[in-house]
Amino acid sequence: MRKQQRDGDLARLRILAAGPGATIQDPGRHGYLRYGVTPAGPMDWTAFQTVALALGNEAGAAAIEVSVGGLSVGAEDAPLMVAFAGGAFDWRRDGQPLPAAARLILRRGEILSARAGKSGGWAYLGVAGGVDTPAVMGSRATHVRSGIGGLEGCMLRAGDVLSVGPTRVYAPAADAAIDAPWLSGRLDPIRVVPGPQDDYFSAEALAGFFEANFTLTAAADRMAYRFEGAAVAHARGHDIVSDGVALGAIQIAGDQAPLVLMADRQPTGGYPKLGNVILADIGRLAQMRPGESCRFSRARLDEARAALAALDKEIATTPARLRSLRREMTPAWLLENNLIDGVVKTRERR
């Protein structure tokens, strides 16, 4: 059992069960790509940010990324304000169904669990104040392959106990669903800005890529999603002298199948990249499950920026989109759950 404990920390989160793939993530590790260090970070930044905003956390606060392997947690020592959002996961508190996106107070002894639901590959469970594991190279994001970040560079396991950072405000609040239509998984094509090596493909191969229907294969993890559908033939061979790789790069190797490079990508690569999935659509793509299909459409840079600005604006409305779940909050309940005490003992932010 791995424990993080520091004197004076009231609230901690206990991992009661964790399927494979549950990790601690923050916005990612930046500044070290040049040394071969993978950025990591959330697969679906839109759901990750929704959770942070629902909790009033700083944008850099770390949260738990839950995979289809599921997770269950409990509040250790003191009640915790938590929030979750992402794909259409089946969230329950003590077996009682909850919305797929909500913010609530998790009392001691209650079990909050997530299982894969009807769609979606990733969900985020945040806690007010953020998960407080040691930062490595300025980030708490876990990159399992290189054993960096999170809790000892590993996926979360049953028995792990996570410290929680100090909260700005710890006022008892009603449990609330988060009405986040931007997480609903729109079916429009995934938009792609061509480049940097689109000139390695013939006009016909590119046109074919933007017309075909692609299905996500089982080769889909935090590093890359492999699609099958139409072969994308190279006009100039499939080896290039290595250059940089950005999030959402669509790499076409010798097998002519599109490989979309995700959060755990290597910072450089030696295959031609025909384009990059735009940031506004990368979360939507990340939420696809193997067997699901999509199409790709061509986007200009200004369209990509406009789509991002529009999505940012929508996500920023999160605090106004909390809809009460009507759990009674009587003074007796508050006392019983140590919340009034918790308010008195609230620590100042560092």
Add this chain to the structure above:
Amino acid sequence: MTGAIAPRYLPAGESALVVEFGERIDVAVHDRVLALDEAVAAAHLAGVIETVPTYRSLMIHFDPRRTSTPALIDAVRGLDPAGAPRKPPRHWRIPVCYDPPFAEDLGEVASRLGLSQDEIVALHSGALYRVYMYGFAPGFTFLGGLPEALAIPRRAAPRPPVPPGSLLIAGGQALIASVSMPTGWYQIGRSPARVFDWRREPMVLADIGDMIQFERIDAAAFAQMCIDAQTTAGR
């Protein structure tokens, strides 16, 4: 830098820009990559998050909420990389043991290239290498300067994992492995030096553009250096 062709500006989505100086591995191309890298760092351009120099291009990662690809291209065009003062490269001497059990594929390389093992060691340890880039994994070092006589094609199928510190060659390139991994390359030696350690400052020994030479050590010296490293690191 007179007569050098103008770089190509290629988008990698709306949050990264590739400034490409060539399509081949070439010292002159790499010099231009490094010059621009230093100029970008010195200019503190709005919205730039970080840069990744590679053999032939510089990738500039930026925050699309703070700047845009056209604005960044304009800003980069306004820089004068050739006129900026360049950081002189440092020279590193890295100890390498070319003896068993640290040079598992040396015999195979010798027979494939028709050279003796001693000749291969003399060629490899006699060359001066340039650090072109890091990639693949933290601290995984891509070197240029491998003597042509050591050009051996990659393996058709990967060999079992090599340990960190392995000196690898294939495809006309030389590498220092920083992690254990299966590889299509040949392991011809191993260094006790830790090329990457995020707990150390600096976390990589050689910066991109630095020069490296390998210094032959025997197995006893290898073992002693490992003990010394553990003692000083205290872990």
